[in-house]
Amino acid sequence: MQFTGRRRKLTVHPQNELYGHCLQLYGQPPLENISLSEFETFAVERLKLLKTVENLGVSFVKMSEQYSKKLHAEISGLNFPFRPEVDESSLSKSQAGPSEYEKRRKDHISHFILRLAYCQTEDLRRWFIQQEMDLFRHRFTDLLPKYKTEFLHRNNLKYDTMSLEEKKKLSDQLINSSYGLSGATIVEQDFYKVPFQDALDLVRTRKVFLQGGYAYIPHQDIVTIVLNDFRTRLSKALALTARSLPAVQSDERLQPLLNHLSHAYVGQDYSIQKNIGKVSLEQIDALSAKSFPLCMRQLHKALRDSHHLRHGGRMQYGLFLKGIGLTLEQALQFWRSEFIRGKVDADKFDKAYAYSIRHMFGKEGKRTDYTPYSCMKVILSNPPSQGDYHGCPFRHSDPELLKQKLQSYKLSPSGIIQILDLVKGMHYQLACQKYFELTHNIEDAGFSLNHPNQYFMESQKLLSGGKDIKKEVEMPQKVQENAAANGASVQPQPNTTQAEEEMGDLDSYFLDE
């Protein structure tokens, strides 16, 4: 009971001002202390949300009814804020689920955590900005007019408006520049005058009146300029964050976590070897043609052809093999037998390469049980250079070569065109998924591909007639694995909901003092 009192007090905390509106421009970083576990949960869940934003944007027309509906469901499902007003009744602890205030706090904090993780490279920044913008566009559009206006006021977003006289003078042009405008609505509605560079989406589609380098934007389209503002601020902020990153990275608790966040896909990490020992070395050649994704098939072929793979290739392929169930002994035998057929003799292999394979299995060095690379990692980090065969063939191959390769694998010409179109649109994972569908002769893969080991698993599932489905589904989601194994002081047990809550309460208790 006493806790309720404390909670109430907390809501009038100055920070509360920050959460007065369900949408914010993330101008102020959070200043409170939070537990490491909360830090991680927040980050992971926002990443999940952004990932959904990305997937929906690929599968549906952005801002279409279906898109908005699905995105709305995801936002509320992950307990991110979507209600315009703070529901007073939900502030009391008796209500099930987190309060609106807590959701807003989570929105705020999680955004800033991901900034840290996603400011490091150009690619990461671009991805992050794109998803955050799509999310913001949806959330802003979803607001009732009165909350939109309130949002503008609160964030001090003022744009030059046209005078009534000006509007009357240009009324014909204004009417003909946007949908659903008439003489009457023009008088009623505010029109904002901004440099055309700030409203490119409207300029591109010729949905706004332009004169002398200025775009005249009706209030109904104001999301465009707000979004432009949002993008400008975010990209500046990310550049600044990147500069101060070394300070954050020196924190040994956060550094592995942030790295993990920016590299790994949230979801199954395929490091748990349920199927360990289920694959024999003799099967690999056949499996590589049947069930390996193109990236691994390419690596396997390169290894068989040249009896060697460089470091990047060994990591990507070795961890994948570990993920499909090779034991350490099998892996050592596999790599040795191949390498000694080339320029490396057994002695040199044992000295120079065996270590790195044991290392991969967590038997050397800092004993990290490395997880197989996700698609995102393969696509975004460590691009292949001269002599490398790793990377994502859809991302890192010349389209013409990719085409030839697909032709040699007997894919239908129409299928190849579809794949190349996806590649052109930079939808590498979808291209791979299409490759899966074509090579397995199915209409719809029925999953969204984001991990080479997932590809393998799904393929095996399909080829063995779905016998293994149940077991696979049971594989627990274990996102924290990497950080935990790295010895960071993050709660190692996934089942810590209760502990987290207590920690949260404790934290707020201290904060209150």
Added chain:
Amino acid sequence: MSTSDYDPACLPDLLPLYYRRLFPFSQYYRWLSYGGVTKNYFLNREFSFTLKDDIYVRYQSFSTQNELEKEMQKMNPYKIDIGAVYSHRPSQHNTVKSGTFQALEKELVFDIDMTDYDDVRSCCSAADICSKCWTLMTIAIRILDRALRDDFGFQHLLWVYSGRRGVHCWVCDEAARKLSVAARSAVAEYLSLVKGGEETVKKVVLSDPIHPFISQSLSVVERYFPQYALVGQDLLSSKESVDKVLSLLPEDILCHSLHDLLNLYQTEKNPLKRWDKLKAVVHHKRATSKKGGQYFEKEIMLQYCYPRLDVNVSKGVNHLLKSPFSVHPKTGRISVPIDLRNLDKFDPFEVPTISLICEELDKPRAGEEEEDDTKDKENETDPGERRKIRDYKRTSLAKYIKMFDQFLDAMARSRKGEMLKKSDLQKEF
């Protein structure tokens, strides 16, 4: 040998003369320095040369006008392209850490090429042009020039004949040079109306409401359409070309009025009246049918006449474009500025070739009257420069360089205006 005859084989002999005595280096340097407002603007600009046998040299850069002059006189490039202003000197791009060498600014450029109109011109195809189809370039310039000035607020537009079959536009305003890739592509898309390739028949589709930009562009097209398309291109003269026009009409109108339409083809011989009757028949049908074909005549006119941009050239900051005053190796014509005040009179076949101007240089002087012209300047400029001025003034290149001068003067004036405004603002404090 007639004066305008150009033989590509002579190019290697003519280029040294052109670069030594005629190429307007001082104006060129003045242009690309932009008043020296931004540090290293000229220094960090990429030039690329196409040498004999299509040897392509990228990432050339020069610190001074003199260096540029010396290098061009040494290399005698067949073609000169201008690229972006980079973060570092392009000639040293290999020495900086990868990723840090980046294209920062460039003029906003447009490239319109006659080959893109092949499906709508009957007079020529591919690289060929004639005075008939040149009207398409005139229309393109009128439409784009108006939009870039009125809609986007740009002032310093340099329109240049490419030397063969098209025109280029260099938008040189500071704001234009600073545009991001996204902004460039947005501008280019705003200006593009004709969409689709070989697999698309109907390439222009209008929808309600008609944007002011489209109405403005239409009014330009309407001015040229009857004379150019109906009379000049015989749009409705042969069965084949009529069929092509009819294929742009909506299905239902076509079904219902095919008879009427073919009838009019037999009874009416005057192309202008045929067009009127075609419109009348379709409008009549439109009244009875519910939707579609509302803007059919506008769409046809636009498909046949609206400028077709090479959007990719405009989008990229680092995209190269053939430089003004570069020679076109195939035609020998100099890439010269186009005078918009006399746009309708511009004739690409009158543009001087390198052989013509080199020949003019060799001719004995017609009179000494030009002497007076340069007299007052003699005290200011050094003798070498003065001789060069006298050189080009004796050729047909003179009027184009004068135009270029006027363009540069206008830019200098508005730069000065900007600076005055800025210092006025400062005085208020």
